[in-house]
Amino acid sequence: MTGWQQLPDLAARAFGGGVVHASDEFFAFAADLINDHPPTFTPQSFGARGQLYDGWETRRRRPRGTGDDHDLAIVRLGAPGVIHGVVIDTAFFTGNYPPAASVEATRLPGHPSPEELLAAEWTPVLARSALTGDTRNEFPVDGGERVHTHVRLRIYPDGGVARLRVHGEAVPDPALLPEVFDLAAAENGGTVTACSNMFYGSAPRMLLPGLARSMGEGWETSRRRDDGNDWALVRLGVPGRIQLAEIDTSHFKGNAPGEFRLRGIPDACSLDSPGDWVELLPRTRAQPDTRHRFAISDAPKVTHVRLDVYPDGGVARLRLWGSIAEKQRRRLAERHF
Numbered sequence: 001m002t003g004w005q006q007l008p009d010l011a012a013r014a015f016g017g018g019v020v021h022a023s024d025e026f027f028a029f030a031a032d033l034i035n036d037h038p039p040t041f042t043p044q045s046f047g048a049r050g051q052l053y054d055g056w057e058t059r060r061r062r063p064r065g066t067g068d069d070h071d072l073a074i075v076r077l078g079a080p081g082v083i084h085g086v087v088i089d090t091a092f093f094t095g096n097y098p099p100a101a102s103v104e105a106t107r108l109p110g111h112p113s114p115e116e117l118l119a120a121e122w123t124p125v126l127a128r129s130a131l132t133g134d135t136r137n138e139f140p141v142d143g144g145e146r147v148h149t150h151v152r153l154r155i156y157p158d159g160g161v162a163r164l165r166v167h168g169e170a171v172p173d174p175a176l177l178p179e180v181f182d183l184a185a186a187e188n189g190g191t192v193t194a195c196s197n198m199f200y201g202s203a204p205r206m207l208l209p210g211l212a213r214s215m216g217e218g219w220e221t222s223r224r225r226d227d228g229n230d231w232a233l234v235r236l237g238v239p240g241r242i243q244l245a246e247i248d249t250s251h252f253k254g255n256a257p258g259e260f261r262l263r264g265i266p267d268a269c270s271l272d273s274p275g276d277w278v279e280l281l282p283r284t285r286a287q288p289d290t291r292h293r294f295a296i297s298d299a300p301k302v303t304h305v306r307l308d309v310y311p312d313g314g315v316a317r318l319r320l321w322g323s324i325a326e327k328q329r330r331r332l333a334e335r336h337f
């Protein structure tokens, strides 16, 4: 689980992202750029304006060469964060993909309007780059530690893009974090750094906002045929003391784990030394399709939590509510600002 592609998609609808402006949406709405599901296509499906596409598609520029050489869409990230890579996916756009695109980002406080965003100053994230049609065009980004709240996708000169993915690390504003918050939540910077198996459903989904609407929105392993058990390792957004754990098996009925266990690690440096793990929740019986809540008392400060499921199965959400020290809050503020 290394590589920027494994980091959460900060722009995704499931992460709370939104499309706030598009210069043109003649053929297909820009809102579909951030759909969670992979792009789909039905050939020979025509609406009133032309072939239907799952993505954003602008009209052909007429007349050409008038100086206004591109279309643009502005996307609000679900949480402020550091961008490590973008994917401009032109799936199914073949004779109508944009030959080039660029991405910029900005950081505006509060809840800016489209007008304020259009007037904002933007920092380049991806210089104008050539795209290939019907392809996941992947671009790593090295923008240092700069935290952004919005991105602007420009396509040259026009055409269709199925999805825009903006992978990175969420960096929450500590002024907006209450005393006790979900230290594992993706929007608070929590990430899954390793896991035993994610055959049916990806483990980082357990940390997404809100409740899972179906089995397809959680972590699901394949059936184990050995004596081992499945597990996922979560790096907390901020090291802290966990007071309440929620392990949600909603929608997993014939495929929930039989039991689970939570252990924490007080210090990231000793990840390899199992002796340092502290028990947060001993091996405990699980019920299918249930939001389990467990009070955790006297937990030390931990940086990581390992969820073990016995022997395998699905978990929709993992929430680890806790508090952080004043020093951590100051450190987060430095990072955020």
Ligand SMILES: NC(=O)NC(NC(N)=O)C(=O)[O-]
Residues within 6 Å of the ligand: 027, 049, 050, 051, 052, 053, 057, 060, 096
């Ligand atoms: N066959 C097409 O896809 N044509 C056009 N697009 C749509 N959506 O119909 C176009 O030229 O951009």
